[in-house]
Amino acid sequence: MTTKTAEHSKVRDGRSTREAILEAASRLIRVHGYNHTSLDDVLRESGVGKGNFYYHFKSKEDLGYAILDQIIGSFLERTLEPCFADPDEHALAQVQCFLDRLLEAQRASNCVGGCPLGNLAAELSDVHEGFRGRLTSVFAAWRERLTLALRSAQSRGTVDRSCQPEAVADFLVASLEGAILLTKLTKDIAVMEQCVAEMKRYLSLFEPRV
Amino acid sequence: MTTKTAEHSKVRDGRSTREAILEAASRLIRVHGYNHTSLDDVLRESGVGKGNFYYHFKSKEDLGYAILDQIIGSFLERTLEPCFADPDEHALAQVQCFLDRLLEAQRASNCVGGCPLGNLAAELSDVHEGFRGRLTSVFAAWRERLTLALRSAQSRGTVDRSCQPEAVADFLVASLEGAILLTKLTKDIAVMEQCVAEMKRYLSLFEPRV
DNA sequence: TTTTCTGTACCGACTGGTCAGTACACGTGA
DNA sequence: TCACGTGTACTGACCAGTCGGTACAGAAAA
Numbered sequence: 001m002t003t004k005t006a007e008h009s010k011v012r013d014g015r016s017t018r019e020a021i022l023e024a025a026s027r028l029i030r031v032h033g034y035n036h037t038s039l040d041d042v043l044r045e046s047g048v049g050k051g052n053f054y055y056h057f058k059s060k061e062d063l064g065y066a067i068l069d070q071i072i073g074s075f076l077e078r079t080l081e082p083c084f085a086d087p088d089e090h091a092l093a094q095v096q097c098f099l100d101r102l103l104e105a106q107r108a109s110n111c112v113g114g115c116p117l118g119n120l121a122a123e124l125s126d127v128h129e130g131f132r133g134r135l136t137s138v139f140a141a142w143r144e145r146l147t148l149a150l151r152s153a154q155s156r157g158t159v160d161r162s163c164q165p166e167a168v169a170d171f172l173v174a175s176l177e178g179a180i181l182l183t184k185l186t187k188d189i190a191v192m193e194q195c196v197a198e199m200k201r202y203l204s205l206f207e208p209r210v
Numbered sequence: 211m212t213t214k215t216a217e218h219s220k221v222r223d224g225r226s227t228r229e230a231i232l233e234a235a236s237r238l239i240r241v242h243g244y245n246h247t248s249l250d251d252v253l254r255e256s257g258v259g260k261g262n263f264y265y266h267f268k269s270k271e272d273l274g275y276a277i278l279d280q281i282i283g284s285f286l287e288r289t290l291e292p293c294f295a296d297p298d299e300h301a302l303a304q305v306q307c308f309l310d311r312l313l314e315a316q317r318a319s320n321c322v323g324g325c326p327l328g329n330l331a332a333e334l335s336d337v338h339e340g341f342r343g344r345l346t347s348v349f350a351a352w353r354e355r356l357t358l359a360l361r362s363a364q365s366r367g368t369v370d371r372s373c374q375p376e377a378v379a380d381f382l383v384a385s386l387e388g389a390i391l392l393t394k395l396t397k398d399i400a401v402m403e404q405c406v407a408e409m410k411r412y413l414s415l416f417e418p419r420v
Numbered sequence: 421t422t423t424t425c426t427g428t429a430c431c432g433a434c435t436g437g438t439c440a441g442t443a444c445a446c447g448t449g450a
Numbered sequence: 451t452c453a454c455g456t457g458t459a460c461t462g463a464c465c466a467g468t469c470g471g472t473a474c475a476g477a478a479a480a
Contacts, residue, residue: 031336035246049431121395122332126241136396170401171408178388185331191380198381202412259457
């Protein structure tokens with residue numbers, strides 16, 4: 001009874017097989033981790049057969065890289081960059097907008113799943129050089145984006161000279177990752193809220209001195 | 211007739227079988243995670259047979275709890291408490307001493323392994339309620355210790371009124387966990403150093419106003 | 421037009437290996 | 451004798467990955 005209305009397969013619920021696999025896998029991996037998510041689970045969730053999976057992906061590792069690339073792309077383009085789009089906005093306001101965005105994301109996820117990038121970093125940094133390399137690059141890009149905003153604000157006098165952009169950026173990234181982790185652990189969004197509030201207080205150190 | 215504890219068990223390189231298992235397992239789990247560390251690996255590393263393992267532990271989960279208890283005890287008694295032992299020392303100095311201690315631990319571990327508690331929190335928070343409960347307790351105790359120091363300093367006037375001890379404690383714990391994670395990812399101790407330096411700068415916000 | 425060929429998309433049984441956990445025998449000391 | 455420690459062989463579930471084969475579309479050949 002298979003209707004042939006839709007063009008031959010390649011389409012499954014309106015998206016490609018590859019997309020169905022990626023969607024199911026990234027959802028499962030976010031909760032169970034990379035190693036503890038079995039291919040069979042991904043296949044069951046996505047409704048894709050095993051042969052078909054290996055038609056689209058070389059290996060489980062290949063799938064892992066594809067997911068990582070997808071997460072990275074989405075984070076950089078849809079979460080990080082939009083906050084820094086307007087070059088005339090105050091740098092500290094841009095950073096605060098970004099903090100609020102991540103807080104909102106935690107609220108939306110009901111404190112489940114944590115940060116996909118942080119999770120993979122914790123799980124694989126010491127055991128998979130390939131993943132570690134890619135993860136290092138995203139965090140470097142993230143840090144770079146913050147550093148850039150702070151440095152240019154500094155040259156315009158809207159951020160104090162006492163601010164060392166690289167150190168502040170590192171610290172903000174670390175604090176955010178830690179806050180998301182503690183929020184996932186305690187299942188209490190108040191932890192994230194308090195941490196974001198303290199980050200804003202910390203940032204107030206760098207308002208230009210009068 | 212007196213006690214039936216591990217004192218009876220044979221001694222293996224100067225320690226009990228149970229201790230040998232715990233030592234090997236916590237070392238492996240720190241790097242490979244709980245789920246991805248196989249019992250056979252632990253047995254091979256500790257030189258203990260399988261029957262013997264199941265004589266001393268009910269299950270792999272039981273071993274996990276034992277390791278967790280050991281990590282927790284060691285952290286609270288040997289890392290956290292010593293920094294806050296002297297009730298007359300300045301609270302901010304106590305916290306700084308603690309930060310330096312964690313920085314030194316990262317240096318000593320060559321940026322490998324990260325924080326055992328943070329790793330387990332990242333891996334298991336969403337999939338194992340038992341582990342999550344115990345991990346939540348340690349982090350609560352850690353936070354509590356910082357809160358206490360700050361609050362009593364506040365009442366003595368050595369920490370500013372603007373400091374909200376719970377929020378500051380949460381933020382410090384989160385920042386430390388994040389800093390350790392990023393250090394493990396980048397394999398660069400400078401990340402940890404910068405983060406600790408920024409934490410100290412943040413703490414300077416709470417020196418009493420003159 | 422009809423048939424045949426070819427490449428893409430797909431299926432699920434199977435393989436070799438690993439996992440946590442069990443069964444049981446052996447030795448030793450009280 | 452008998453309970454405590456211990457070693458080893460085993461069990462069944464599960465894992466990533468392979469394999470033989472099917473379905474079907476469009477192009478080429480008839």
